[in-house]
Structure formats: structure tokens, C-alpha cells
Amino acid sequence: MNERQTEYFRRKLQAWREELLDEGRSTIMGLQDSSRNIPDIADRASEETDRALELRTRDRQRKLVAKIDQALRRIDNGEYGYCEVTGEPISLKRLDARPIATLSLEAQERHERSEKVHRDD
Template structure:
């Protein structure tokens, strides 16, 4: 079991400290865990709301509107389910010591990028190259 890492409430990873030191890793670990908990809670609320709103609506337009809302909500929850698996993968990378490094180049991913998108697996440049290649292949 690892020792508890002290992290001040106002801590933000800084460029002038060693990359992916214990405090940075703990910062991102906590950020990912909080994000996952928020998504799971929203999902739970959605399920409860859908159970409560299951009713027979006589007006066809109202029923169609409700079904459209449900479909949209379910698509959103599906995206969030995929996001949860990406969060879990990022947490595993923290445990494995691979977090914060580009899976394509092995270079450090910028702290600003990780703070904005803690599930990032590539540097911005590698991501852009990847997307350009995808676009080229999609156009074939």
C-alpha cells in the first residue's frame, strides 16, 4: 500500500516541478475519480428519473416528445459509459506509471492538456496527426 500523498486544496501541477511526480499523479488521480463519481451519480439520477416518468401518455405528440427525450438521454448515458471506461484506463495508467506520456511518441503530454482532458493519451501534435490520418483514410 502506498503512503498517503499530501495535496494542498489549491494545488495545481506546475511546469517547474518534475513531470508526473507523486503530487501530480495524485492530483490527476483525484480529478479522474471525482469525474467518474459525478458521471455515475448523474447516470443513477437518469435511471431513477426514467423509472418515475414511465407512464402512459395519451397525446401522441407528447408521447413522441417524451420518447425523443429518452432516446437523447440514453445516447448521452452511452457516451458517458464509454467515458467512464476511458477514465478507468487513465487510472490504470497512473498505477502502471504510464500516465502523462503520449502512447504514440512516448513524449510527455502537456500539463495544460492533461488538466483540460485528463484522459488524454496523446500529445496535441500526435492527436492532430492521428486525426489527419483518420480523415485521409475516411475520404478514400
């Protein structure tokens, strides 16, 4: 991967990270603002369900931010774009679709097949 491509992925990851952090901040503000007392039990239950879903989504995004940070560290270390299993380059098309990928498509498929075999036991 050349410098231009590396910089493209660095910017893409940084923009994605910032977008997720902004969404997280808006969620926190929204949860703080919506701490109102709702008298109707059905409305209160609906709001609690919405809050729980929002918090689960934010937790997934928090984990995604950690993976983005790892990808950015791999860029800094010169390890970005190489499969952790085979050491072979990950295709640019795959990285563009999933910039946090750590496995080549072939290694990912093998991993998923082995997971399925172990899950079926």
C-alpha cells in the first residue's frame, strides 16, 4: 500500500471515529434531557425500551471506536492492510468496505467456517 492509500484510510478511519463519538455525545445529552417523569405506564415502558436500545447501540459503537483506534495504531506501525493470520496484503476493496479488517477475505472465510463448525457441536 502506498502513502496516498494509507493516508486515505487514515482519514476515513478518523472521520468514522469522530462521527461515532459525536453520536455518542448527542445520545448522552439526549438521555440527560429526557429524565422526565412519565405518568402513563405504557409510555414509560416504551421510553425505557427505546433508551435500552439506544444504550446497546452506543455500546456496540464504543467497541467499534476501539477497533478503529487499533486500525489507526496499525497504520502508525506500518502493519495496516496486512492479514494477521497469513501476513498477506488485504485487498483494497475489502479495506474500503471494512477499514477495520484485520483478516484477508480468505482468512475471514476460514475463520467463519471454523466458528460454524465449533458452534454446531
